[in-house]
Amino acid sequence: MNFVANKSDLKVVGTRPVRPDGIDKVTGKALFGADLTMAGTLVGKVVRSPHAHARIVSIDTSKAAALPGVKAIITTADFPEISSEVAAAGDGAVNFRHMAHNVMARDKVLYEGHAVAAVAAMSSAIADAAAALIEITYEVLPFVIDVEAAMADGAPILHDDLVPSGMANPGKPTNIAKRVEFKLGDAEAGLAEADVVVEGRYETTAVHQGYIEPHAVIASVNPDGQTQIFASSQGQFMIRQYVSKILNMDIANIRVTPAEIGGGFGGKTLVYLEPLAVALSRKAGKPVKMVMTRDEVFRASGPTSGGVMTVKIGAKKDGTITGATIDIALQAGAFPGSPVAPACMCAFACYDLKNVRASGYDVVSNRSKIAAYRAPGAPISAFGVESAMDELATKLGMDAIALREKNAAKAGTKAAYGPVFPEIGFEQVLAAAKSHPHWTAPLGKNQGRGLATGFWFNIGGDSSASVFINEDGTVSVVSGSPDIGGSRASMAMMAAEVLGVPYEKVRPIVGDTAQIGITGMTGGSRVTFATGMATVQAAEKVVDELKKRAAMIWDISPDAVDWKDGEAVPAGANAGGFDPMPLAAIAAKAGKTGGPIGTEVSINAQGAGAGFGAHICDVEVDPETGFVKVLRYTAVQDVGRAIHPSYVEGQIQGGAVQGIGWALNEEYLYDKKGRMDNSGFLDYRVPVASDLPMIEAVLVEVPNKRHPFGVRGVGEVPIVPPLAAVANAVKAATGVRMMSLPMSPPKILAAMDKA
Amino acid sequence: MSKIHVTTTVNGEPAEFLCEAQESLLDVLRDQLKLTGSKEGCGSGDCGACSITLDGRLVCSCLVLGVEAEGKTIGTVEGIANGDTLHPVQVKFLEHAALQCGFCTPGLLVATKALLDANPNPTETEARFWLAGNLCRCTGYDKIIRAVMDAAAEMRGEHA
Structure with missing residues (x-):
């Protein structure tokens, strides 16, 4: 299908219908991971390491096994050793050996909360009692939590066999897993040409995705190996593949049904409980259900990295940036795989720079293995870069937006990470921010305004969707993408648009792994773009078939039939004088014209469109306490074209608020023994309703012409600017530049006292 | 361990269940009465996903014991709509x-x-x-x- 240039040609796309799964979700009927059950289901629990770093000397399960009601116990001995194999997955790469060792510790525990054993029993109480009876002897080892300490000489080493990539082999054990570098021109020479240079060292902490639904799974293995898994995740095919790798099972024997997912934000793009539940079920011969506690979610599932970075930007007096560098080190957690590459790639992607370098280190330490979190890495480097841009604007005496306009990336800009941008909307985003009344609204005492921008690639990839015409002319759509934020609505809308039928006549579902072709995870802001493209293509094939059937009924050539507003019509006067034939009429005769009408399309979607945003934040800082109140927040973003504008706004509002939490409240705290100190929502404080104003989302639409309806993808960009937008507002309100997150009241107060 | 018999009212209908002394009302609602609309996000009263009303008062059902429902009136998400008519x-x-x-x-x-x-x-x-x-x-x-x-x-x- 060709790109639809005129928005006015669209009847369904761009409207705001009620989502098809809405009533289930407001009446309590929707089934999430922990809501499903099967007859005879056992309760599974995990035994986790109390130590940040220790060698497992012995595990004695005999007492636990003897407890009545205990049906299976698993330890490392129940898992095959697998070779190191790295596979592409969403925004990053997966090392299955590391994943297997994260799911169940082998010789060593590498963080507090690392799984060491698991038990399945007749009840939760018996499982808890059995877990307490498993006797594990540890040899406690020195540990390291912080990234710079982990890189220092003499640091405790997590993996003796770790050989860093992207740099010279240090010839001795190291915690550095990787070095990456992206460059364009000569950054140092560019900096030397500058009239003004700013330089700063910025620091962010690990923060958790904070989805409200803890990880949950129920698994049932038959004696012939056929396995059913119901789980809440960002990818049923991901679970199938990872379980197959970790337990050495045939993929065809694993059927994964996606439960409704209670938030993921990247944190449900990998497995924790699923292989354990399958292994327990295999051993017990009964279904096993496992649900994490909130404490386990914090201690054992991935937050994103904290990191340290040095940012340097130089410019001419007129604001033209001549050179820029960022050097960053990110925590990977216990196994390699921080988002250091995207952090570097995104760092300066908003700007058209001739001389730029971004380099970074991926560093392991005794923390839980990090997982993807919404635009992985990008918010971290943007905190440094966009704070530095604010400093540069101040030094140059330039308006923050004017400085960015002067250097804005546009069509034809070569990004430091490689590509030349096609049509992008960053300049339009800046223009919309500048003309928004918020930018020039008056401020009161102790108040300040900050602006920051952000970039995310957005991705395409493997997606499958099917469209079937039912006997009565209604339409069923099946896709392989778990729906986190309303994507079933957008699939139904796109199918309805192509078919020319009302939205309410199209009912979409998310298929299990046996019902639909392989589909990559819901992540990378890819679903509306890639799975939407598959849905559109399937609907187009169905339209072609409907035209053929009408031609058969009319006994004319299929070329002589057009499809208009859900009806077959003769293509012109020469085709014959037939009355339009509605879809339902064609469907009713399908049995006589060749059988059921429907098709499935599986594609690797190419041509995702990069996204840019600019956020304006007003804060008031209490000079007595250092408390920051966000007064007003406006988030401007190029969304390509919004299929369902309410859910696009919702992505932007939600992402912005996660970023505000990252900026002000959220952090992983560790005690002196390397144990997490704040593993609950009382002490790990995500933003609540009373913390916030309304979040105004401004949709700029510069369509991505490689998608029929212009979709870019929207979910990730909005978390990129807020960290610096809030910091820049705090600077404006107090005169104090906060170099480290979170900007908690005591830190702000200390900084103000020092100034 | 013998279980305790509890008689209560859920969404306007009489209900009874057997529960253990330490069982939360949330677990009873979800596991015994099969009202899985109330969710457990934290189990510590911090997230509100298990919010119900108990004699009209808004509470986190994860912080209430099942036995405390004796003689009380419980309102859950499943009872908000009036039949087919949404609230x-x-x-x-x-x-x-x-x-x-x-x-x-x-x-x-x-x-x-x-x-x-x-x-x-x-x-x-x-x-x-x-x-x-x-x-x-x-x-x-x-x-x-x-x-x-x-x-x-x-x-x-x-x-x-």
Whole structure:
């Protein structure tokens, strides 16, 4: 299908219908991971390491096994050793050996909360009692939590066999897993040409995705190996593949049904409980259900990295940036795989720079293995870069937006990470921010305004969707993408648009792994773009078939039939004088014209469109306490074209608020023994309703012409600017530049006292 | 361990169950009465996903024991709609797209209904503070607050 240039040609796309799964979700009927059950289901629990770093000397399960009601116990001995194999997955790469060792510790525990054993029993109480009876002897080892300490000489080493990539082999054990570098021109020479240079060292902490639904799974293995898994995740095919790798099972024997997912934000793009539940079920011969506690979610599932970075930007007096560098080190957690590459790639992607370098280190330490979190890495480097841009604007005496306009990336800009941008909307985003009344609204005492921008690639990839015409002319759509934020609505809308039928006549579902072709995870802001493209293509094939059937009924050539507003019509006067034939009429005769009408399309979607945003934040800082109140927040973003504008706004509002939490409240705290100190929502404080104003989302639409309806993808960009937008507002309100997150009241107060 | 017999009222209907002394009301609702609309997000009263009303008072059911329901009246998300007719708070949550993943939604709906029962004309600030015990990680609360204010107006008859 060709790109639809005129928005006015669209009847369904761009409207705001009620989502098809809405009533289930407001009446309590929707089934999430922990809501499903099967007859005879056992309760599974995990035994986790109390130590940040220790060698497992012995595990004695005999007492636990003897407890009545205990049906299976698993330890490392129940898992095959697998070779190191790295596979592409969403925004990053997966090392299955590391994943297997994260799911169940082998010789060593590498963080507090690392799984060491698991038990399945007749009840939760018996499982808890059995877990307490498993006797594990540890040899406690020195540990390291912080990234710079982990890189220092003499640091405790997590993996003796770790050989860093992207740099010279240090010839001795190291915690550095990787070095990456992206460059364009000569950054140092560019900096030397500058009239003004700013330089700063910025620091962010690990923060958790904070989805409200803890990880949950129920698994049932038959004696012939056929396995059913119901789980809440960002990818049923991901679970199938990872379980197959970790337990050495045939993929065809694993059927994964996606439960409704209670938030993921990247944190449900990998497995924790699923292989354990399958292994327990295999051993017990009964279904096993496992649900994490909130404490386990914090201690054992991935937050994103904290990191340290040095940012340097130089410019001419007129604001033209001549050179820029960022050097960053990110925590990977216990196994390699921080988002250091995207952090570097995104760092300066908003700007058209001739001389730029971004380099970074991926560093392991005794923390839980990090997982993807919404635009992985990008918010971290943007905190440094966009704070530095604010400093540069101040030094140059330039308006923050004017400085960015002067250097804005546009069509034809070569990004430091490689590509030349096609049509992008960053300049339009800046223009919309500048003309928004918020930018020039008056401020009161102790108040300040900050602006920051952000970039995310957005991705395409493997997606499958099917469209079937039912006997009565209604339409069923099946896709392989778990729906986190309303994507079933957008699939139904796109199918309805192509078919020319009302939205309410199209009912979409998310298929299990046996019902639909392989589909990559819901992540990378890819679903509306890639799975939407598959849905559109399937609907187009169905339209072609409907035209053929009408031609058969009319006994004319299929070329002589057009499809208009859900009806077959003769293509012109020469085709014959037939009355339009509605879809339902064609469907009713399908049995006589060749059988059921429907098709499935599986594609690797190419041509995702990069996204840019600019956020304006007003804060008031209490000079007595250092408390920051966000007064007003406006988030401007190029969304390509919004299929369902309410859910696009919702992505932007939600992402912005996660970023505000990252900026002000959220952090992983560790005690002196390397144990997490704040593993609950009382002490790990995500933003609540009373913390916030309304979040105004401004949709700029510069369509991505490689998608029929212009979709870019929207979910990730909005978390990129807020960290610096809030910091820049705090600077404006107090005169104090906060170099480290979170900007908690005591830190702000200390900084103000020092100034 | 012998179980305790509890007689109670759930969403207007008589209900009885056997539970252990330490079982939370949330677990009883979900595991025994099969009312899985109430969710467990934390088990410590911090997230509000398990919000119910107990004799009209908004509580976290994870912090209430099953035995405490004896003789009391329980309201859950499953009881908000009147048969096939959705309650205005449910309608407004749908119209305003006030949910994304939908996991926090049951608790927010119960809490919103309790707010509007107690205060039919809340200010935005009052609504935000009343709902501060219900975490939502998807929406940033914007559309939730708009839905709540609109539902309040609807229930006051201002849309007629």
